[in-house]
Amino acid sequence: MRRALTVIPMTLTVLSACCHAQTPLKTADTLLLWHCESEATVDYATGDPRVALTGGSITVGKHGNGLHLAKDQFVTVASKGNVLARQGTVMFWFRPDWSTKDKTSSHSLLSWRWADGRWADATLGDGYCVLSDGWWESGGGADRLYLVFENQLYAHTSRPQEFVVGRWIHVAFTWEFTDHPIASLFINGERSGTANGKPCSEIPRISSAIHLGTDRGADGGGERSAEGTFDSIAILSRALSSNEIREAFRNQEPEWAAIEAEKFQWLRDGLAKPYTPRRTPEGQILESRALLDEGNGWITPEGAQTRIERLKQAGFNVYIPCIWHGRGTTWPSELAPQDAGTAKLLNETPTYDPLHNLIASAHAAGIEVHPWFCVMYRDERWPHMAEFAEEGTPKGAFEAHSLAFRKRIIELMLEVIERYDVDGINLDYIRTKGTSKSATARQSFREQFGLELEEALKQKQANGWGNADVLAWQARAIDEIVETISTRGRALKPSLIVSIDGHPPKPGEMRSPQGRNGVEWVAKGWIDVLYTMDYNKHLSWKKADLLRAAFPSPSALVTIAGNYDRMPDRKVVPRDATLVADLVGFLQRRNHGNGLALYLYSMLDDAQITALRKGPFRQDAIPAWTSSQRR
Numbered sequence: 001m002r003r004a005l006t007v008i009p010m011t012l013t014v015l016s017a018c019c020h021a022q023t024p025l026k027t028a029d030t031l032l033l034w035h036c037e038s039e040a041t042v043d044y045a046t047g048d049p050r051v052a053l054t055g056g057s058i059t060v061g062k063h064g065n066g067l068h069l070a071k072d073q074f075v076t077v078a079s080k081g082n083v084l085a086r087q088g089t090v091m092f093w094f095r096p097d098w099s100t101k102d103k104t105s106s107h108s109l110l111s112w113r114w115a116d117g118r119w120a121d122a123t124l125g126d127g128y129c130v131l132s133d134g135w136w137e138s139g140g141g142a143d144r145l146y147l148v149f150e151n152q153l154y155a156h157t158s159r160p161q162e163f164v165v166g167r168w169i170h171v172a173f174t175w176e177f178t179d180h181p182i183a184s185l186f187i188n189g190e191r192s193g194t195a196n197g198k199p200c201s202e203i204p205r206i207s208s209a210i211h212l213g214t215d216r217g218a219d220g221g222g223e224r225s226a227e228g229t230f231d232s233i234a235i236l237s238r239a240l241s242s243n244e245i246r247e248a249f250r251n252q253e254p255e256w257a258a259i260e261a262e263k264f265q266w267l268r269d270g271l272a273k274p275y276t277p278r279r280t281p282e283g284q285i286l287e288s289r290a291l292l293d294e295g296n297g298w299i300t301p302e303g304a305q306t307r308i309e310r311l312k313q314a315g316f317n318v319y320i321p322c323i324w325h326g327r328g329t330t331w332p333s334e335l336a337p338q339d340a341g342t343a344k345l346l347n348e349t350p351t352y353d354p355l356h357n358l359i360a361s362a363h364a365a366g367i368e369v370h371p372w373f374c375v376m377y378r379d380e381r382w383p384h385m386a387e388f389a390e391e392g393t394p395k396g397a398f399e400a401h402s403l404a405f406r407k408r409i410i411e412l413m414l415e416v417i418e419r420y421d422v423d424g425i426n427l428d429y430i431r432t433k434g435t436s437k438s439a440t441a442r443q444s445f446r447e448q449f450g451l452e453l454e455e456a457l458k459q460k461q462a463n464g465w466g467n468a469d470v471l472a473w474q475a476r477a478i479d480e481i482v483e484t485i486s487t488r489g490r491a492l493k494p495s496l497i498v499s500i501d502g503h504p505p506k507p508g509e510m511r512s513p514q515g516r517n518g519v520e521w522v523a524k525g526w527i528d529v530l531y532t533m534d535y536n537k538h539l540s541w542k543k544a545d546l547l548r549a550a551f552p553s554p555s556a557l558v559t560i561a562g563n564y565d566r567m568p569d570r571k572v573v574p575r576d577a578t579l580v581a582d583l584v585g586f587l588q589r590r591n592h593g594n595g596l597a598l599y600l601y602s603m604l605d606d607a608q609i610t611a612l613r614k615g616p617f618r619q620d621a622i623p624a625w626t627s628s629q630r631r
Helices: 242-252 256-263 265-272 301-314 340-348 354-364 403-419 439-449 453-457 468-492 518-523 541-549 577-588 606-614
Strands: 030-034 051-054 057-060 065-069 074-077 087-096 107-115 128-133 144-150 155-160 169-177 181-187 190-196 210-212 228-236 289-293 318-324 372-374 424-428 497-502 529-534 557-562 564-566 572-574 596-599
Touching (some): 087 107, 301 354, 318 403, 453 468
Parallel strands (some): 289 318, 372 424, 424 497
Antiparallel strands (some): 051 074, 107 128, 107 210, 144 155, 155 190, 181 190
């Protein structure tokens, strides 16, 4: 990185600056504090201070002593009075006896149970909170630290996390219930992810003790333990801010500066490698640099011109504007109603074609246009095409198992490919968005397999994956869309670049239960580019390397990096410009043929444009693609 670390002013009076490590101190917000100096009771508790040990012993800790747990050993602490359901913070230090190498096992650090049956699906029982290294390994859970704060309200987040034998890490998570649960996970003072759960009418009650070193507080039977040492465990009555968590870590870790610098060592190492792009005989760089735009500000002539000028100023040469977001067309079409903004504009200027204008403006500036379709997404505020979202269809989706819908969405995309001078087409939400229970879906499954869908959904494969017939049924519906667009679209435009957006599973992980199987589509030559969405500050480059090594065509895998940060209150803000430029530079040095992409246009501020143009995009480039049809 080319940035100095900024020390943020202290916001907690109890965490005063000190050049030596401190143990956490009791504050007005403290509900429970345990320095693990004794096995019998915690240092302070507003509830029951006693601890119940199932094994465990006092050993050398992070600050003085610590509590060591071997396999199948765990600790419980009363939750009543010691933790509040409405909001709070949990912080502790942990030193594992294991490293993140075994891809088939996981370790639960903390868990408790929710009494939420008042609104949860009664067939599922009550929910749970768990903090776990890995969770469902057969479904792709290995190598990630999971905070499943309230599983039945879908409040969960995860991040890649490497645990190393004997290395202490500071773990914290915060939560707050408004009209929905918000929970954030922090590792070594840095917020690693935020979970925004589903709306709820009331706050659940914590119905079990707090469990350390086991999943017994969740729905597990103790299979997942956490062999290692705990220290400096604190529970507070409010959700601390990101700055407060960072300062707590820094005050308790004398080597905080080195640890924080190490977080981005992968980025510094990547940027230290030479940038050697492909070039034309005349020396021009051959590199696709795409920017995705989810808004519709390009519809007006002024909006289109502004976007093209800003893309050109930053150094992008591929524009991916969303033209179908499940609420109508943004081009004049006879196949579906228009979205409200386009309809208003065309009523005022009936001869104006927004998409034609955009493409012409972009091509005049040397920028390709790859229109973006959110294929299966349905904006439920849009009253049209309701016949393709019958009862039982997944929320916010069109019915994937409706032959009529598949025909309609294919015709819409082909209309754009045939009518406009597009360079490519991008398919997003190219998945079912769930398992439909509609009458159309049940009939479709019955016709294909001679079985009832409800019965098949109860069955699982020996490895824990979903029923093979259900997976195949989901895949067939989505496959039909992708294959048809690939074959008929390329028949109309042989040079058409077909791309999809997704999260491809690593080798050996379960295929998508929603039919999005980009790796297979690459292998079949249906798509040219599989954009893997990787919007965190810390790119999942190790996963990308594993994927690429097993990929049928390594050049097809392209990373979309993020240029924004999401705050705990859900507010989205532009990411630091230097970091954005560095992430782009890192991806340039790992370019395997189809360039890189950035999401999204609305967060592209002036500082990012300047940093990109002065840094990784200081030289212009010509879009270059490795097509699956020309390999």
